[in-house]
Amino acid sequence: MGLPSKGDNRLLDFKTQERYYTKIVERYMTFCSDAGERDELLRRFASLSFSSSNDTSSRSMPKSVKPSSPKQDDSKALSDVLSALRKLREGIVASKRTDDFAIQAYLFCIRLTILVKHPESYHPAILHLLRRIHPVHSMTTVELNEVTSYLVLDTACRRNNLGEAFALRHQYRLKDSKVNALLDALTHDNYIEFKRLRQRVDGHRAKLLEYAEEPVRKHLLKCFSRTYLSVDLSFLETCADSSWARLTAEDGVGWELDGSKVVIRKVKAR
Incomplete structure (x- = not known):
């Protein structure tokens, strides 16, 4: 199924949209069932990245190169779902559809793409739902x-x-x-x-x-x-929700650790 913006008009038909949406949901449910436990599913969502650069590099990859790792397989499966949702959204917009199905499809898209942190999908979907669909057919x-x-x-x-x-x-x-x-x-x-x-x-x-x-x-x-000259290490780690190792390595704090105390500033002798 191609993009309506590229000349493929099949998704302008309402029944075709509904069948295509059913296939998208089935593919997504397969992705979820493959993950098994809830924690594993959340881990997969957290580990996937769908930045524009990643999408471009994956499209330019030669067809002979196949994903080999489980993470690449997960990314491919979810990328396919996102691509299909984009086609469906284009079909709904081009056909000017504003009914319960359009709302259902857009809600599914918004919820999923928020979970994978793909604002290029969820932000325009939210705006279309609020500005175009809702005024005609209320949520x-x-x-x-x-x-x-x-x-x-x-x-x-x-x-x-x-x-x-x-x-x-x-x-x-x-x-x-x-x-x-x-x-x-x-x-x-x-x-x-x-x-x-x-x-x-x-x-x-x-x-x-x-x-x-x-x-x-x-x-x-x-x-x-x-504010502080020194604080307890445990207090700092609790407030910052981070370990001392991460604070020094990732946040670049230049403070000194003295036993269980963190020296933030030293009073200069007069």
Whole structure:
């Protein structure tokens, strides 16, 4: 099945769209069942990357070269699903379809592509669902709140635009205490509260929060640097949600470890 934008018109037919969607779901369920346990499925999602550079390199790979590792097989299977979803979305847009099926297909696409952190798929899908489909064929209140919360959190976390996130929350009249608390934590760069709330949201929202985790945590470390002369190692590791080894290797902190104390600044002798 080709892309409608490339001249393949088969997906303009509603029945063909529905059969194609069924095949996509079946392929995705096979991917999930192959993973077995929930933790393994989450590990596979976390290990996969779908950046533009990766997509380009995989397309340019000679046909004679076949994936050999399980990770490459996982990536290929999910890439095929994402590619098929793009074709289906194009068919729905080109056919101007706005019904329950269109909503169902777009929700499936948004949820899946958030889990694999592929904003090139979920962001335009969210906008089309809210701006084109919903005004003509309304989603349920639960569905609308779900999609709106994704848009607000993506705007705040990935796009780092808190002002627009607050405006979107007001525009769509989103009433969600967890989203409100998360926006408040991000506004105040409160990593402790951010970490606590991250553990209380569902997997899709947690994925969106990952975009903001590093900058908020780095702000926490800057606060330690400006505020303390020394702190207990256990206190620092708990607050930063990271081990001393990771703080030095990945975050590049230049502090000194003295037993169970971390010396952040030394008082200069007069």
